[in-house]
Amino acid sequence: MKRVRDIERCCFTAGAVLSIASAVVIFCFPSQITGLFLQNADSGVVELAVPALKLFSFAYLIRWFSFATQSYMSAVEKPVPAMMLSVGIAIVFPLAVIILLWPLGLTGLWLNVPGASLLAAVLAFVVLRRFNRSQPE
Numbered sequence: 069m070k071r072v073r074d075i076e077r078c079c080f081t082a083g084a085v086l087s088i089a090s091a092v093v094i095f096c097f098p099s100q101i102t103g104l105f106l107q108n109a110d111s112g113v114v115e116l117a118v119p120a121l122k123l124f125s126f127a128y129l130i131r132w133f134s135f136a137t138q139s140y141m142s143a144v145e146k147p148v149p150a151m152m153l154s155v156g157i158a159i160v161f162p163l164a165v166i167i168l169l170w171p172l173g174l175t176g177l178w179l180n181v182p183g184a185s186l187l188a189a190v191l192a193f194v195v196l197r198r199f200n201r202s203q204p205e
Contacts, residue, residue, distance in 0.1 A: 069203065076140050083132035091128035098122055120178045127182040134188035137196050149195040153188065161187040 094101060098121035102114055134153055141150035161184035169176030169183065 072144060079140070080133075080136050083136045087128045087130075087132035091125045094125035094128065095122055098125075116174070120174075123175070123178040124181055127185040130189040131181075131185040134185065134192040137192035141195065141199070144199070146199065149199065153192055153195060156191050157184070157188045161185075 098118040099114070101121060102117040106113055106117065134157055138150050138153040138157070141147075141153065162180055165180050165183035165187065166176070169179055172179065
């Protein structure tokens, strides 16, 4: 179990570092990233895409945690917590957040991924904490 925890720590650290770096790049260079995909777009599309990317970048700060926890639960043969995270990430949290943020219009749509990621991270924290408490040292 010690080796599994060491691998878990390594994967969580790598996930955090890569995700934070990705969030910084997306937040700092949204125009350049938009230009990679919208080469001949009118300025209206770019004006919508840049703030959307900035809002979306916040999801990268926390999204890694729920995915890493889900993978870890699968690796240690805990299918129920892994499935709870999977269903939460894919269906439950995005639907809940879009309903809650509907009044914000397009901004609410762009905040859907960060909001759902935050809820998934909270669930992942609870799942991971519960699992670690149930394990012998």
